[in-house]
Amino acid sequence: MTHDSIENKLQTIAQSPLAFMVELKQKYEYATRQNPEDVDLFWQLGEINRALGNFEAAIDCYSQVLHKCPQHGRARYIASILQGRQHSVDRPTDALHCPAPFLIQKQFVSTDYNQSILSLAIEKESAFVDAKVGALAYETVDTTIRSTKILGKSEIGNSLAEFRKKIFENCEHWQKLLNVTPFTTGHIELSMLHYQNRQFYQVHKDQGLDETRSRTLTFIYFFYKQPKAFSGGELLLYDTDENAHSAGTAFTQIEPENNTLLVFPSQYFHQVTPVQSSFCGFDSGRFVINGFIHAVST
Ligand SMILES: O=C(O)CCC(=O)C(=O)O
Numbered sequence: 477m478t479h480d481s482i483e484n485k486l487q488t489i490a491q492s493p494l495a496f497m498v499e500l501k502q503k504y505e506y507a508t509r510q511n512p513e514d515v516d517l518f519w520q521l522g523e524i525n526r527a528l529g530n531f532e533a534a535i536d537c538y539s540q541v542l543h544k545c546p547q548h549g550r551a552r553y554i555a556s557i558l559q560g561r562q563h564s565v566d567r568p569t570d571a572l573h574c575p576a577p578f579l580i581q582k583q584f585v586s587t588d589y590n591q592s593i594l595s596l597a598i599e600k601e602s603a604f605v606d607a608k609v610g611a612l613a614y615e616t617v618d619t620t621i622r623s624t625k626i627l628g629k630s631e632i633g634n635s636l637a638e639f640r641k642k643i644f645e646n647c648e649h650w651q652k653l654l655n656v657t658p659f660t661t662g663h664i665e666l667s668m669l670h671y672q673n674r675q676f677y678q679v680h681k682d683q684g685l686d687e688t689r690s691r692t693l694t695f696i697y698f699f700y701k702q703p704k705a706f707s708g709g710e711l712l713l714y715d716t717d718e719n720a721h722s723a724g725t726a727f728t729q730i731e732p733e734n735n736t737l738l739v740f741p742s743q744y745f746h747q748v749t750p751v752q753s754s755f756c757g758f759d760s761g762r763f764v765i766n767g768f769i770h771a772v773s774t
C-alpha cells in the first residue's frame with residue numbers, strides 16, 4: 477500500500493466514522509463465525525448493523541442473542557423497534573440510555589403529491605435562508621452546529637395543508653404505536669429544510685427549551701429529485717436517557733428515502749450526517765419537511 481493511499485484511507489475514516497463501522501462489521505462477522513456460541517459478539521454485531529442501518533442483519537443478530545439468552549430485554553426491545561412493533565414489548569430499564577422507538581411510513585403520500593412538494597420547494601428556492609440554533613430570543617446561525625437552509629412557516633403558508641391534515645389524522649395512531657403517554661394533539665409546527673454538499677446538523681434534540689417543551693412527536697418527511705443525486709445525509713437516532721439529558725453512544729441509522737416519513741418522540745437525540753454530492757443545483761439536494769406535533773397542555 478502506498479503512503480498516499482494510507483493517507484486517503486485515514487482521511488476517509490476521519491470524515492466518516494460510518495466507514496470505520498463497515499470495517500468493524502467485517503471483523504465481528506468473522507468473529508461470530510469462529511465463536512458461534514458467544515452471545516456478546518452477536519449483540520455487538522447487532523449494534524454495529526443497527527448503526528449502519530442494516531435492519532434485517534441487526535434483527536438476525538438480536539434473534540441469535542435471544543435464542544441463547546431469552547432474558548436479554550434490550551435485544552428484544554430493539555428487535556421489536558426495527559420490526560415496527562415496539563408497542564408490544566417492554567422498554568428495557570437495565571441501562572441509562574434507552575433505544576429510541578420510531579416508525580417509518582414508506583410512500584407516505586401519492587407520487588403526484590410527492591412531486592408537487594418537490595416542485596413547491598424548488599419554486600421557493602430564493603426564500604430558503606440559513607437555519608438558526610438556540611432559544612428564540614437569542615437564535616443565531618452557527619454553521620459548525622447546523623448547516624442547512626430553511627423555508628419557514630410564513631413562506632409555507634397554507635401550501636402544505638394536505639400534508640398537515642395527513643399528519644393530524646395519523647397522530648393518535650402513532651401515539652399508540654410508539655407507546656408514548658397519550659396526549660391531545662395541539663398545533664403542528666413544520667418547516668422545509670434543504671441540505672447541499674457538506675451540509676449537516678450535529679447531535680441535538682428538538683424539545684427542552686421553554687418554547688419547545690410541548691413538542692411531543694417529531695416527524696421528518698424525506699424527499700428529493702430522482703435519481704438521487706447525493707449520498708450521506710443519514711438520520712442517526714441516538715439511544716437517550718429517560719430525562720433526555722444526554723445521548724448514548726449507540727444509535728440507529730435511518731437512510732433518507734424519497735417519500736418516506738419518520739416519526740419518533742421528540743426527547744430523543746438525533747443528527748444528520750454530512751451530505752455528499754457533486755451536483756450543485758438546488759434541486760439535487762436533500763430535502764425534508766421537518767415538524768413537531770405539540771401536545772395541548774392540560
Ligand atoms: O433534516 C433532518 O433529517 C432532520 C432535521 C432536524 O433534526 C431538525 O431540524 O431539528
Ligand SMILES: [Fe+2]
Pocket residue numbers: 680681682746
Ligand atoms: Fe431535530
